Amino acid sequence: MTAAQRHRVTVIPGDGVGPEVTRSAVRVIEAAGVAVDWEEAEAGAEVFRRGDSSGVPSETRDSIERTRVVLKGPLETPIGFGEKSANVTLRKLFETYANVRPARELPGVPTRYAGEGVDMVIVRENVEDLYAGIEHMQTPDVGQCLKIISRKGSEKVIRYAFELARREGRTKVTCATKANIMKLTEGLFKRVFEEMAPEYPEIEPEHLIIDNVAHQFAKAPAQFDIVVTTNLNGDIISDLASGLVGGLGFAASGNYGAEVAIFEAVHGSAPKYAGRDVINPTALILSAVMMLRHLGEHAAADTVENAVFVTLESGAAVTQDLARQTGGDIEHAASTTGYTDAVIANLGRRPANPPRGRGHVRPAQSPTPRPAWSYAADAYGRISRRLVGVDVMIESDLSVAVLAADLEAAAGPALRLETVTSRGTKIWPGEVVGDSVRWYTGRFVAPDGGAEPSEGEILALLGRIGARHRWTQVERLQAFDGQDGFTKAAGE
Numbered sequence: 001m002t003a004a005q006r007h008r009v010t011v012i013p014g015d016g017v018g019p020e021v022t023r024s025a026v027r028v029i030e031a032a033g034v035a036v037d038w039e040e041a042e043a044g045a046e047v048f049r050r051g052d053s054s055g056v057p058s059e060t061r062d063s064i065e066r067t068r069v070v071l072k073g074p075l076e077t078p079i080g081f082g083e084k085s086a087n088v089t090l091r092k093l094f095e096t097y098a099n100v101r102p103a104r105e106l107p108g109v110p111t112r113y114a115g116e117g118v119d120m121v122i123v124r125e126n127v128e129d130l131y132a133g134i135e136h137m138q139t140p141d142v143g144q145c146l147k148i149i150s151r152k153g154s155e156k157v158i159r160y161a162f163e164l165a166r167r168e169g170r171t172k173v174t175c176a177t178k179a180n181i182m183k184l185t186e187g188l189f190k191r192v193f194e195e196m197a198p199e200y201p202e203i204e205p206e207h208l209i210i211d212n213v214a215h216q217f218a219k220a221p222a223q224f225d226i227v228v229t230t231n232l233n234g235d236i237i238s239d240l241a242s243g244l245v246g247g248l249g250f251a252a253s254g255n256y257g258a259e260v261a262i263f264e265a266v267h268g269s270a271p272k273y274a275g276r277d278v279i280n281p282t283a284l285i286l287s288a289v290m291m292l293r294h295l296g297e298h299a300a301a302d303t304v305e306n307a308v309f310v311t312l313e314s315g316a317a318v319t320q321d322l323a324r325q326t327g328g329d330i331e332h333a334a335s336t337t338g339y340t341d342a343v344i345a346n347l348g349r350r351p352a353n354p355p356r357g358r359g360h361v362r363p364a365q366s367p368t369p370r371p372a373w374s375y376a377a378d379a380y381g382r383i384s385r386r387l388v389g390v391d392v393m394i395e396s397d398l399s400v401a402v403l404a405a406d407l408e409a410a411a412g413p414a415l416r417l418e419t420v421t422s423r424g425t426k427i428w429p430g431e432v433v434g435d436s437v438r439w440y441t442g443r444f445v446a447p448d449g450g451a452e453p454s455e456g457e458i459l460a461l462l463g464r465i466g467a468r469h470r471w472t473q474v475e476r477l478q479a480f481d482g483q484d485g486f487t488k489a490a491g492e
């Protein structure tokens, strides 16, 4: 069990129950004989309160750059300090693009699905999507959040999922999207999945709409193997998956990038339990198991994982959350420390009934960029582009008919007004008038067969509109290789 190598790991105790669960995981790793030089670093609430609006001080960033491996407790974003979550900042700073969350039936943790063999891994894209956090108030009461999905970002995480499946001998990868509604963002993710799947002929590719995935999780979760999905979808369904196998007290995760990996429990800082020595540390201990596999400490990882299984199976140390689920004795439930002592005492034992399935979440090899068109600089030059027109978003109290007449007057020969829409629905020309939120989009397009509008013509149009209205945003309407790079409005 003695490791040949010493490892350096940045440990961030974090907020709320964070210090208790990280202490527990560190104790277990050390008791398993893994030699780690811990660099303790700060992030989260206290850092925000000191006036660092990122929540992640530069010493912490430096430590992570040195060690490239992080074990972290949950971080809180105190209300009124900073705008961004320090968790999201850490994931983005170190481009940990794959958030891997296993959900496996555990011995001694009864659930509705016990015995069905739930053993899945959710691979969630971790940097893009609505989590890019690009939000703008368009008017005093209309907010907008940009959903950014890139081909490169999608390729990286989807390749990660297929490589993970290949490495672990898993047989199916399900891609979960809302491509039926968001064709250019979620649809891009789905297309990349379909393009990449033939490179992995031994793995069954499947695409399901995310709402159906939620439905299937509740009905028959054992059918899933690996699920790869975009950021917000993944956030929600991975919490759902934790609920299937015992709850947040048991849900582990790893955030993997090309350089850095960050291991953390799925749960947050659970402030009401902070400092009470009652929280279940299993989630962070199992995240530490993922970390040990990342460090190549496979034997120690198996030892710790087995000790957790033995502890749960024996029922000798049951934390409050589990006692609550099983109708057990909450008064006499095991403390965080007591449970950790029990896991340490069980190091070296094997469970009588290990969970079914693989559950061995080893890191996939860092995906090597392949010569896909998204990466080859000269490929971009081969794509034909055409500027078709512009969408201009406008705040207005006018009636639709008056606004449209005004915008028609502002349009010139190079750009005619095609439609006026409200929140994606066409309201002019035509009869449909939905409930106004005082925010409209005028779509201006070059006349059929006409030349592309010039920059000067677009600016002149904006100038004419701006002289009479408050415009809030402009979007270029482009076609790539003859395909529209924009959607039509409902009702068009």
Ligand code: NAD
Pocket: 073, 074, 075, 076, 077, 078, 087, 248, 249, 250, 264, 265, 266, 267, 268, 269, 270, 271, 272, 279, 280, 281, 282, 283, 321
């Ligand atoms: P939470 O996960 O902290 O707690 C919700 C509830 O889940 C708790 O009240 C408790 O009943 C249960 N729970 C969570 N972890 C448990 C454990 N280990 N053992 C037993 N029961 C457990 O979620 P929240 O209350 O919504 O968030 C609190 C704070 O944590 C917020 O500031 C939030 O932003 C932050 N947060 C951080 C992370 C992270 O660091 N990765 C993740 C989620 C939330």
